[in-house]
Amino acid sequence: EADIYQTPRYLVIGTGKKITLECSQTMGHDKMYWYQQDPGMELHLIHYSYGVNSTEKGDLSSESTVSRIRTEHFPLTLESARPSHTSQYLCASSEYYPDSTRTEAFFGQGTRLTVV
Amino acid sequence: KNQVEQSPQSLIILEGKNCTLQCNYTVSPFSNLRWYKQDTGRGPVSLTIMTFSENTKSNGRYTATLDADTKQSSLHITASQLSDSASYICVVSDRGSTLGRLYFGRGTQLTVWP
Numbered sequence: 036e037a038d039i040y041q042t043p044r045y046l047v048i049g050t051g052k053k054i055t056l057e058c059s060q061t062m063g064h065d066k067m068y069w070y071q072q073d074p075g076m077e078l079h080l081i082h083y084s085y086g087v088n089s090t091e092k093g094d095l096s097s098e099s100t101v102s103r104i105r106t107e108h109f110p111l112t113l114e115s116a117r118p119s120h121t122s123q124y125l126c127a128s129s130e131y132y133p134d135s136t137r138t139e140a141f142f143g144q145g146t147r148l149t150v151v
Numbered sequence: 152k153n154q155v156e157q158s159p160q161s162l163i164i165l166e167g168k169n170c171t172l173q174c175n176y177t178v179s180p181f182s183n184l185r186w187y188k189q190d191t192g193r194g195p196v197s198l199t200i201m202t203f204s205e206n207t208k209s210n211g212r213y214t215a216t217l218d219a220d221t222k223q224s225s226l227h228i229t230a231s232q233l234s235d236s237a238s239y240i241c242v243v244s245d246r247g248s249t250l251g252r253l254y255f256g257r258g259t260q261l262t263v264w265p
Binding site: 039041044075076077078079080125126127139140141142143144145147 | 195258
């Protein structure tokens with residue numbers, strides 16, 4: 036089992052609320068990612084980070100924001116949740132190798148978010 | 152456009168039987184290909200990773216093959232068990248970026264019946 040944790044596992048929240056999804060890893064990985072996955076669909080990259088104070092947007096446009104103040108912590112925040120944000124959110128981390136052929140990504144167990 | 156296509160979309164087999172899942176990709180330049188197993192409600196867990204020069208790799212009852220010329224990979228599961236019921240996702244990484252971009256297939260949903 037990889038040491039990457041997400042909380043909460045499940046969240047049901049009302050429209051307009053601000054939420055923060057937590058992701059922590061104890062492997063000392065520089066790279067961290069947030070993916071969004073709808074049922075039966077592929078994972079879409081929404082945010083990534085190369086290290087502390089580094090954050091970038093991914094392929095899928097998202098109204099969420101992220102921060103990377105510490106290596107081990109990569110929280111995702113939605114300022115005002117909407118039903119369209121209902122989805123599963125997966126956090127991942129990987130080691131950085133200049134030769135990316137050895138890069139392995141480890142995933143957290145995900146947060147299933149439902150906005151009502 | 153970089154894409155990863157998996158087939159079949161879903162598969163039902165009886166316990167003890169073998170099965171093969173397919174993955175075709177157009178990702179270029181190619182770096183490596185991984186197969187992940189994702190149980191319902193959980194994050195993906197890596198099964199195998201293969202680079203350009205590797206044709207086959209095994210992990211217990213899982214054997215992955217890669218044909219980099221035709222850009223095809225397969226995952227063969229031998230003597231299936233009920234615990235093999237999951238989504239199997241093919242993930243291809245490109246080369247030439249520090250991120251090592253990951254491109255995900257939609258997965259094959261495997262159900263093993265007793």
